[in-house]
Amino acid sequence: MAIDHANLARLDLNLLVALDALLTEGSVTRAAARIGLGQSAMSHNLARLRRLFGDELLTRGPRGMQPTPRALALAEPLRATLARIEALVSREERFDPRTAARTFRIGLPDSAEVLLASALLAQLTAAAPGIHLRLHNIDSARLLDDLDADRLDLAIGLGEFAAGQAHHKRRQLMTEPYLCMFDAGRTGLVPPISLEDYVRLPHVLTSLREGERGVVDDALAALGLRRSVVLTTPRFLAVPYLVARAPVVVTMLGRLARFFAAELGLSLSPPPVALPDVAVSLLWHASYDADPAHAWLRRQILYIAREVAAG
Structure with a gap:
């Protein structure tokens, strides 16, 4: 499509910058x-x-300024256009991790923080001392909104998330199997755990969403069975200490379970029901596709995830 240069020259492009700031x-x-x-x-x-x-x-509303439908339709193409312009004018600038100075905001659950953040921190301090991280709790219900509103630069999510739109980029980092973890002495069990004992024991559930139902409940329901969930928490790191002090069982990500079991002397068992592996994915907004620092950080996370997945 031909560009109407005369018409475009009459437009103050700074207005588009102002519009993006107003909508944000x-x-x-x-x-x-x-x-x-x-x-x-x-x-x-x-x-x-x-x-x-x-x-x-x-327009002014009871909760402040609210975007009109026209403004909402403009928001995404506007941000993508400004990102392309920014990438265009800075294309000759080379990204050097040794001298770059930038802060990235990453949303992730504490389980992913345990699996990936320590290795990522070690990599950054060695190769990119000016790159800083700000880690935030993840809310799966508003994750895509946080990326759209530029409240997060990256997110690491577990399992399935809303499909999103074309500008929501996703890269699978690894898959995680489930393991059951329990205290053998308090439960009186020896691995592997039977389906009968699995249903009989009270359960701890880790979930980032509201409610007391997870993938285990769906698998049990297919067999006509139910479990009793006595405690639900969004904090994966609290779970092993709960399990170590009570006659309960938890079904959680395999690598985390192995780590905690070794630390606290807990027992592990494959789940007695078939459960799908959990996908661990990296998500970001397409506006940052061409950003050299952002792309470099994504490559580091992908490399570390492959190292973790390889054992």
Whole structure:
């Protein structure tokens, strides 16, 4: 498609930067601070944007400024366009991890933090001392929204997540089998655990979502069976200490279970029901595809995950 250069030359591209800041922040004041303008200048930009698009774009509501449907439709193509422009003008800049200075925000559950973060931290301190990480708890229900709103640069998720859209990029890092973990003395069991004992014992459930149902419950339901979940927690790291002090069983990621069992003298067993392996995936927004620092960090995480998967 031919570009109408004369028409495009009349457009102040800084207005698009202002629009992205307004849609990201939902506030004239915060958008102004984000790009270093005064509030009155940002208000003037919003007025120009409204004339340009023939739409209010942001309207005042009970919870502050709310985007109109037209603004919501503009948000993703606008961000992708600005990211391409940024990559275009900085393309000649070479990324050198030894001298780069940048902070990345990564959302992940504590199980993935145990599996991957220590090796990633060691790699960064050795090869990229100016690259810093800020780790955040993950909320699977709003994960894609956090990536869209640029609250996270990357996310490491377990299992299935919402399918997302074309700009939600995903790369599988590894798959994890399940193992059962329990205290042999408190439960009176010797591995492998039987289906009868598995159903009889009270269970601890780790879940990042609300509710007391997981993949184990679906597998048992297919056999016409149920278990009793006495405690549910989103914190994987608390589970081994709960299991070590009570006659309960937990079904969790295999590598974590092996690590904790060795540390606390707990017993392991394959689950007595067929369970699918858990996919561990890396997720990011397509706006960062061409970002050299972002791409470098993704490669480090992928390499470390392969090392972990290899044992």
